[in-house]
Amino acid sequence: xxxxxxxxxxxxxxxxxxxxxxxxxxxxxxxxxxxxxxxxxxxxxxxxxxxxxxxxxxxxxxxxxxxxxxxxxxxxxxxxxxxxxxxxxxxxxxxxxxxxxxxxxxxx
Amino acid sequence: xxxxxxxxxxxxxxxxxxxxxxxxxxxxxxxxxxxxxxxxxxxxxxxxxxxxxxxxxxxxxxxxxxxxxxxxxxxxxxxxxxxxxxxxxxxxxxxxxxxxxxxxxxxxxxxxxx
Numbered sequence: 001x002x003x004x005x006x007x008x009x010x011x012x013x014x015x016x017x018x019x020x021x022x023x024x025x026x027x028x029x030x031x032x033x034x035x036x037x038x039x040x041x042x043x044x045x046x047x048x049x050x051x052x053x054x055x056x057x058x059x060x061x062x063x064x065x066x067x068x069x070x071x072x073x074x075x076x077x078x079x080x081x082x083x084x085x086x087x088x089x090x091x092x093x094x095x096x097x098x099x100x101x102x103x104x105x106x107x108x
Numbered sequence: 109x110x111x112x113x114x115x116x117x118x119x120x121x122x123x124x125x126x127x128x129x130x131x132x133x134x135x136x137x138x139x140x141x142x143x144x145x146x147x148x149x150x151x152x153x154x155x156x157x158x159x160x161x162x163x164x165x166x167x168x169x170x171x172x173x174x175x176x177x178x179x180x181x182x183x184x185x186x187x188x189x190x191x192x193x194x195x196x197x198x199x200x201x202x203x204x205x206x207x208x209x210x211x212x213x214x215x216x217x218x219x220x221x222x
Contacts, residue, residue: 033210042198042213043151088151092209095141095166100150
């Protein structure tokens with residue numbers, strides 16, 4: 001199946017700093033999904049991107065899908081301690097095969 | 109709200125035991141999935157099912173089998189548990205006839221094989 005690489009694997013930021021995680025594929029994706037997993041919790045769906053160059057916002061979170069539909073990014077503005085967790089991406093077709101995720105730590 | 113439940117939150121089994129992990133969803137989803145999650149390895153797909161009595165191997169099916177006799181229930185079976193199967197097991201479900209394929213996850217079962 002389609003594989004995606006996520007970078008960085010870990011990120012530690014001070015509260016209030018911005019954060020970005022990247023999702024890269026060697027093949028063109030039909031769409032991409034993002035999930036968040038809080039420590040001790042289970043993955044929860046955040047968003048799906050479908051169109052080339054698409055940008056979607058959810059409050060302080062901005063999601064982008066590359067023009068070539070081979071990469072995607074999640075940017076968090078002014079991180080808060082509630083943003084702590086692991087962010088996963090994956091091609092949004094069944095079955096969903098996730099990247100290894102980016103674990104975000106926020107230092108208050 | 110969609111609810112995906114798993115039979116146990118924590119489970120301790122001995123090497124060689126047969127282990128059943130149960131997953132039930134209440135949203136009439138066609139698709140159901142079993143993943144295991146290990147530190148540094150992310151979420152890896154074990155098996156999935158598109159419909160009752162149908163199953164497909166994922167990336168790491170060795171040592172596991174599945175059963176889907178009813179639409180709402182998907183069972184993961186460890187025929188003879190081994191210590192390398194100690195892990196967090198996550199079940200998920202989704203629709204198959206809508207564009208989103210958003211997956212809903214259960215709370216997970218942390219299995220320890222001693």
